Amino acid sequence: MTWRxxxxxxxxxxxxxxxxxAPGRAADDATERELEKYxxxxxxxxxxxxxxxDADRGEALWREARGPNKVSLEGCDLGxxxxxxxxxxxxxxxxxxxxxxxxxxESRLVWCMEKLQGFARGELLxxxxxxxxxxxxxxxxxxTFIASKSNGATFAPPLQHPKERAALALGEALFFRRQxxxxxxxxTCHGDSGKRIRLQxxxxxxxxxxxxxxxxxxxxxxxxxGTVMTPQHRLADCYWQMRLPLIDYGSDVTVALTTxxxxxxxxxxxxAPGLKR
Amino acid sequence: xxxxxxxxxxxxxAVGGALAQNPGELDRAVLETAIKDSWQQLAPDWQRRLVxxxxxxxxxxxxxxxxxxxxxxxxxxxxASIKYPADGxxxxxxxxxxxxxxxxxxxxxxxxxxxxxxxxNCFACHQLDPKELSYGTLGPSLAAYGKNxxxxxxxxxxxxxxxxxxxxxxxxxxxxxxxxxxFLSLEQIADLTAYVMSxxxxxxx
Numbered sequence: 481m482t483w484r485x486x487x488x489x490x491x492x493x494x495x496x497x498x499x500x501x502a503p504g505r506a507a508d509d510a511t512e513r514e515l516e517k518y519x520x521x522x523x524x525x526x527x528x529x530x531x532x533x534d535a536d537r538g539e540a541l542w543r544e545a546r547g548p549n550k551v552s553l554e555g556c557d558l559g560x561x562x563x564x565x566x567x568x569x570x571x572x573x574x575x576x577x578x579x580x581x582x583x584x585x586e587s588r589l590v591w592c593m594e595k596l597q598g599f600a601r602g603e604l605l606x607x608x609x610x611x612x613x614x615x616x617x618x619x620x621x622x623x624t625f626i627a628s629k630s631n632g633a634t635f636a637p638p639l640q641h642p643k644e645r646a647a648l649a650l651g652e653a654l655f656f657r658r659q660x661x662x663x664x665x666x667x668t669c670h671g672d673s674g675k676r677i678r679l680q681x682x683x684x685x686x687x688x689x690x691x692x693x694x695x696x697x698x699x700x701x702x703x704x705x706g707t708v709m710t711p712q713h714r715l716a717d718c719y720w721q722m723r724l725p726l727i728d729y730g731s732d733v734t735v736a737l738t739t740x741x742x743x744x745x746x747x748x749x750x751x752a753p754g755l756k757r
Numbered sequence: 758x759x760x761x762x763x764x765x766x767x768x769x770x771a772v773g774g775a776l777a778q779n780p781g782e783l784d785r786a787v788l789e790t791a792i793k794d795s796w797q798q799l800a801p802d803w804q805r806r807l808v809x810x811x812x813x814x815x816x817x818x819x820x821x822x823x824x825x826x827x828x829x830x831x832x833x834x835x836x837a838s839i840k841y842p843a844d845g846x847x848x849x850x851x852x853x854x855x856x857x858x859x860x861x862x863x864x865x866x867x868x869x870x871x872x873x874x875x876x877x878n879c880f881a882c883h884q885l886d887p888k889e890l891s892y893g894t895l896g897p898s899l900a901a902y903g904k905n906x907x908x909x910x911x912x913x914x915x916x917x918x919x920x921x922x923x924x925x926x927x928x929x930x931x932x933x934x935x936x937x938x939x940f941l942s943l944e945q946i947a948d949l950t951a952y953v954m955s956x957x958x959x960x961x962x
Contacts, residue, residue: 650783659809725807727796
């Protein structure tokens with residue numbers, strides 16, 4: 481066993497101990513307290529977050545010459561110039577002239593893998609999200625790596641370009657759009673402070689103080705799933721719960737909603753990969 | 758469909774002045790185009806889920822705070838949607854209602870083909886049986902709801918209608934219109950009504 485495998489085994493055991501403590505709010509609070517303790521341990525030693533394994537794999541994927549064109553992603557411009565990754569995530573989504581659209585990290589990664597490395601878009605998007613207890617997909621690993629390179633930075637999304645401002649306005653309107661057989665909007669669950677769904681606390685995402693605390697945690701390692709979850713996946717999951725069909729990866733809607741959320745969280749610290757229930 | 762769009766158009770004009778100062782305001786056509794472009798290659802029955810009805814469009818536009826004329830139009834329209842069981846019995850089996858209140862199953866794209874009946878998922882948002890500690894707070898507590906209203910017959914009807922279509926009473930309510938949308942059957946709604954209103958139900962113990 482490597483030290484990492486030992487650490488994961490210890491984590492699994494520890495979770496098995498705190499996991500079945502439900503039902504009850506008291507038990508849930510205890511779970512949350514234990515998770516908080518674990519988060520503090522992670523802060524003391526960031527290498528102990530299992531999501532870091534995906535970031536590591538993402539780094540290797542970033543540097544390796546791959547795809548039909550056999551080049552690495554080091555020529556990929558994430559907004560700060562080709563190959564510059566430190567702090568790039570803090571200033572996404574942003575407008576990219578070459579694509580003539582606003583892109584978030586994940587849609588930009590797909591763009592670079594397609595245009596630089598020559599991968600077919602359809603192939604890249606065949607399986608963008610890992611299932612429970614699978615290791616992260618390539619896209620998840622890359623997104624986790626790039627996001628982690630903004631760790632400690634604060635969100636500062638650009639809003640100079642008209643298309644960036646349009647994406648923000650679209651994202652805000654989408655946040656309040658009610659739809660589907662249950663009439664849900666994002667605001668149905670995330671439009672007020674101090675609310676819960678069952679025992680799960682819900683952040684009020686239109687309130688900057690609350691958005692700043694949670695948006696920077698994604699991509700996050702999800703303890704219940706044993707895998708990392710990216711912002712694209714998180715939004716797709718919300719629409720799934722809203723009884724809408726699977727939304728397209730890197731779509732205008734997910735990029736606009738991400739623009740809205742990141743702008744609400746402006747000034748908030750990035751702590752990716754975070755650790756979520 | 759055309760009437761729906763015209764109705765929304767008029768509502769939009771009526772509040773255009775107020776919303777124009779809102780930085781988040783944008784052309785509805787832009788929004789709907791983005792929606793269409795973001796879910797490509799959908800089967801027609803799934804496509805329909807992206808299209809708003811008149812009430813959803815009005816509540817989105819007004820962020821759930823419709824001006825009086827729009828609110829009155831919503832309550833009138835939604836009230837007209839309510840159907841009652843053929844036998845007139847609004848109270849079903851509270852035990853079945855309890856199961857429905859616990860279940861959040863149904864109509865997610867992973868729920869096909871259906872492996873269970875759709876659930877009301879009431880506990881996601883409401884306290885009901887005080888012994889169940891895993892409940893949400895998006896809606897008000899309904900613990901002892903029937904008892905606190907002396908199990909009155911008029912209240913039974915009001916609860917049935919509130920579950921069938923909450924917007925008949927509260928325009929742009931957050932709660933889903935589970936009868937009107939066909940998510941729950943008339944019988945299921947009667948079972949849930951019994952769970953809230955029956956003296957035997959743990960909700961009222």
